[in-house]
Amino acid sequence: MIDAASHSRPVLEGLINAAGDTLSARAFVDEELYQLELERVFAKCWLFLVPAGEIPNPGDFFSTYMGEDPVLVVRQRDGSIAAFLNQCRHRGASLCRSDNGNAKVFQCSYHGWTYDTAGRLTAIPGEAQNFAQPLDRDEWSAVRVPRIAVENGLVFGCFDEHAPSFRESLGDAAPYFDAMFARSAGGLDSIPGAFRWRVKGNWKLAAEQAASDGYHFFISHASSIIAITPDGAPAPPKASTPNVQFSSEFGHGIGLLTDMSRLPVNDEVRTGPHTSRWLVDVERPEAAKRVGALMTTQNRPIYGLIFPTFGYLPSNHTIRVFLPKGPDEFEVIAWSVVPHEAPPEVREEVRVSTGRSFGALGIFEQDDAANWNDIRHALRGYAARRTRFNMQMGNGPVRVDETYPGSVQTSESEFGSRRFYRRWLNLLAADEA
Numbered sequence: 159m160i161d162a163a164s165h166s167r168p169v170l171e172g173l174i175n176a177a178g179d180t181l182s183a184r185a186f187v188d189e190e191l192y193q194l195e196l197e198r199v200f201a202k203c204w205l206f207l208v209p210a211g212e213i214p215n216p217g218d219f220f221s222t223y224m225g226e227d228p229v230l231v232v233r234q235r236d237g238s239i240a241a242f243l244n245q246c247r248h249r250g251a252s253l254c255r256s257d258n259g260n261a262k263v264f265q266c267s268y269h270g271w272t273y274d275t276a277g278r279l280t281a282i283p284g285e286a287q288n289f290a291q292p293l294d295r296d297e298w299s300a301v302r303v304p305r306i307a308v309e310n311g312l313v314f315g316c317f318d319e320h321a322p323s324f325r326e327s328l329g330d331a332a333p334y335f336d337a338m339f340a341r342s343a344g345g346l347d348s349i350p351g352a353f354r355w356r357v358k359g360n361w362k363l364a365a366e367q368a369a370s371d372g373y374h375f376f377i378s379h380a381s382s383i384i385a386i387t388p389d390g391a392p393a394p395p396k397a398s399t400p401n402v403q404f405s406s407e408f409g410h411g412i413g414l415l416t417d418m419s420r421l422p423v424n425d426e427v428r429t430g431p432h433t434s435r436w437l438v439d440v441e442r443p444e445a446a447k448r449v450g451a452l453m454t455t456q457n458r459p460i461y462g463l464i465f466p467t468f469g470y471l472p473s474n475h476t477i478r479v480f481l482p483k484g485p486d487e488f489e490v491i492a493w494s495v496v497p498h499e500a501p502p503e504v505r506e507e508v509r510v511s512t513g514r515s516f517g518a519l520g521i522f523e524q525d526d527a528a529n530w531n532d533i534r535h536a537l538r539g540y541a542a543r544r545t546r547f548n549m550q551m552g553n554g555p556v557r558v559d560e561t562y563p564g565s566v567q568t569s570e571s572e573f574g575s576r577r578f579y580r581r582w583l584n585l586l587a588a589d590e591a
């Protein structure tokens with residue numbers, strides 16, 4: 159692994175200290191750094207695109223971004239999935255302005271160049287009359303995303319033809335990825351309809367939180383916990399729940415609760431009575447049988463990040479991706495997900511409760527967004543940008559535990575944050591190794 163502390167590019171100097179436990183505030187505001195992120199993080203890593211179940215039929219498409227590159231993800235006639243830049247090769251207008259739908263072709267609305275569902279240029283208005291010779295279709299088709307992986311019903315794409323496979327990029331996070339997404343025989347279904355919204359803040363704050371931060375919950379979300387608790391019981395005091403935190407050198411992070419009876423908001427309040435009963439009677443025992451020690455009825459992931467931007471909150475039944483829009487803004491696309499076997503009344507409770515808690519107007523979501531916006535606000539200041547941030551919590555020895563593959567710490571810890579930022583910096587410094 160590259161020692162990012164030895165890089166020579168000035169913009170990277172001092173971002174992380176030698177011990178890897180303090181971080182420069184510049185990480186969240188610097189435009190030059192942001193452009194490097196687009197080149198060396200978002201154009202290099204595997205990025206989440208869409209649940210495969212959202213585009214089941216030939217011609218079904220979903221419009222999203224890889225970094226700031228607009229892409230269309232389209233189901234092909236042979237059942238495979240292709241993705242290509244949502245950019246016409248004539249002058250660069252969009253091939254499609256809808257978020258999702260079904261199409262036989264994509265026709266640019268500027269001058270009408272037309273592309274098939276694989277992004278291949280098929281028709282040019284006036285071509286025979288106005289061009290000296292037919293245009294080379296191979297040269298002038300939409301730019302394809304060269305690597306697509308569909309894993310556990312989730313579609314990922316990568317612009318880097320030389321990157322390791324998606325599986326290799328998971329590293330020692332693979333058992334956790336499978337525990338979360340292959341825990342039911344039928345896989346996870348997304349409930350149709352994605353939430354999309356924008357947050358004023360830097361994308362890494364949301365990603366890091368998904369990788370590592372159980373610490374904020376009782377403080378940031380205290381009023382939301384009180385609001386949804388039927389008897390108005392006050393939130394527990396600043397509390398740690400029994401937990402294990404896994405972190406990968408590749409920047410992935412997973413938090414597991416080791417006693418589900420201590421879930422900070424119980425499932426009946428969080429989601430609903432049908433879901434609560436079904437989780438205890440059916441879903442958790444079934445998952446424990448399939449996944450084993452990593453997911454017993456009492457020991458389960460409660461948050462997770464697949465680096466750099468794919469987040470999952472299993473207890474809130476939502477997956478999401480963070481799409482950067484400059485150093486101080488990002489878009490969230492979020493879906494509600496349930497095991498395929500979930501009965502209709504559970505699906506309905508999940509649909510409603512996810513929107514209420516972690517949708518665009520969700521009360522928990524707004525608690526988090528308020529913090530990220532608050533950080534952005536201070537970082538407009540000259541002095542504030544020159545500060546360093548502390549991520550030393552839980553900075554003790556990494557524990558190896560045979561129940562939990564890879565490296566874990568077993569208390570409230572910023573272990574995952576430290577590895578997230580270390581991986582980020584290693585990627586930014588990569589061509590200087």
Ligand code: FES
Pocket residue numbers: 246247248249250251266267268269270271
């Ligand atoms: S920009 Fe698409 S046809 Fe001209």
Ligand SMILES: [Fe+2]
Pocket residue numbers: 374375378379522526
């Ligand atoms: Fe939160």
